[in-house]
Amino acid sequence: MGLVRDNILTMTGYIPGEQPLDTAVIKLNTNENPYPPSPRAMAAVAAVTPEQLRRYPSPDALTFRRAAAKIHGVSPDMIMTANGGDELLAMVFRACVTDGQPVAYLDPSYSLYPVLARMQGAAPVVLRYRISGATWDLPEEIFRVNARLLLIVNPNAPSGTLIDLETLSRIISSFSGLVLIDEAYVNFAPHSALPLVAKFPNLVLLRSMSKGYGLAGLRFGYAIAQPQILAELHKVRDSYPCDAISIAAATAALEDQAYAQGAWDRVNTERRKLTEELSALCFSVPESHANFILAGMPGGADARGIYEQLKQRNILVRYFALPQLTDKLRITVGTADQNRSLIVALKQMAGRPVEIPR
Numbered sequence: 001m002g003l004v005r006d007n008i009l010t011m012t013g014y015i016p017g018e019q020p021l022d023t024a025v026i027k028l029n030t031n032e033n034p035y036p037p038s039p040r041a042m043a044a045v046a047a048v049t050p051e052q053l054r055r056y057p058s059p060d061a062l063t064f065r066r067a068a069a070k071i072h073g074v075s076p077d078m079i080m081t082a083n084g085g086d087e088l089l090a091m092v093f094r095a096c097v098t099d100g101q102p103v104a105y106l107d108p109s110y111s112l113y114p115v116l117a118r119m120q121g122a123a124p125v126v127l128r129y130r131i132s133g134a135t136w137d138l139p140e141e142i143f144r145v146n147a148r149l150l151l152i153v154n155p156n157a158p159s160g161t162l163i164d165l166e167t168l169s170r171i172i173s174s175f176s177g178l179v180l181i182d183e184a185y186v187n188f189a190p191h192s193a194l195p196l197v198a199k200f201p202n203l204v205l206l207r208s209m210s211k212g213y214g215l216a217g218l219r220f221g222y223a224i225a226q227p228q229i230l231a232e233l234h235k236v237r238d239s240y241p242c243d244a245i246s247i248a249a250a251t252a253a254l255e256d257q258a259y260a261q262g263a264w265d266r267v268n269t270e271r272r273k274l275t276e277e278l279s280a281l282c283f284s285v286p287e288s289h290a291n292f293i294l295a296g297m298p299g300g301a302d303a304r305g306i307y308e309q310l311k312q313r314n315i316l317v318r319y320f321a322l323p324q325l326t327d328k329l330r331i332t333v334g335t336a337d338q339n340r341s342l343i344v345a346l347k348q349m350a351g352r353p354v355e356i357p358r
């Protein structure tokens, strides 16, 4: 008899993007915000007292939930916090599916979903995007799929494409199980599914502080949903999922909306520039509403080869050896300087003249 369950023995765990120790690397591979968190978040970390660390933290992060409720125009019992969006996903899988039960998700999307499905012994129902050049169309099956859980990343990772609210409403109305809309990148997008939460008791929104608020190192995420479903998710969480330091920092960062909005605006401006420049180099780029873009290779160029060559130049982007993605690279939008270095490197690799910025 094995020491662990058979499905754990036979599965491959999630493989995160590289996190090099060398800080000189231009890191455009794991969708971190290129800008630091709000100074108010850093001040909140510095103000944490020994007494706060001696005690257990608030089990339900009430200060954060109150702040989030105010910002999103909902009540605090419609917010639940977690140690990162990933932990929230694990909780949803734990609460909703067990052996052999169907879990539906779009593909390509977040590569953690199949791993969580395997962990629970669930049966994945893979809904494949119909991809043609830079166009990503939803598969028709999404309007009639039968499963206990349906996961939709919006804006999608790794394409950055965005589903409109009317289509989301149609999908949720036609689905009998729980729908999780993963809004890890929504701060860079023109709309959120927040207005749908009041309408659908089977909807949970996932939010992350990692991308929009520059706090990937902190590990903090939260759910927005109707209180009845959150009460069920509460039963499967850790005793104290968020620590005192992260609650303080995440609350301060969330409350500093003006600072966060400034970073989102700058990222979006850079994303537009990067998209134009990559398109001019003949990469095929779907319109992204996130803080990354997905670059389809020009003229059948080898995506893995370009990834390797960029790495040799100290620039990390993300290559996925996954169906429909082997001819593409996902590139996080960096600072203006980082993006310029990327474009200069790509031009040099293609033997194109490089303008030296003044």
Ligand SMILES: Cc1ncc(COP(=O)(O)O)c(C=O)c1O
Residues within 6 Å of the ligand: 031, 083, 084, 085, 086, 087, 110, 153, 157, 182, 184, 207, 208, 209, 210, 216, 220, 221
């Ligand atoms: C689509 C998607 N959802 C959720 C997450 C989890 O975010 P975190 O656990 O950092 O809050 C990520 C992180 O990369 C992601 O890409």
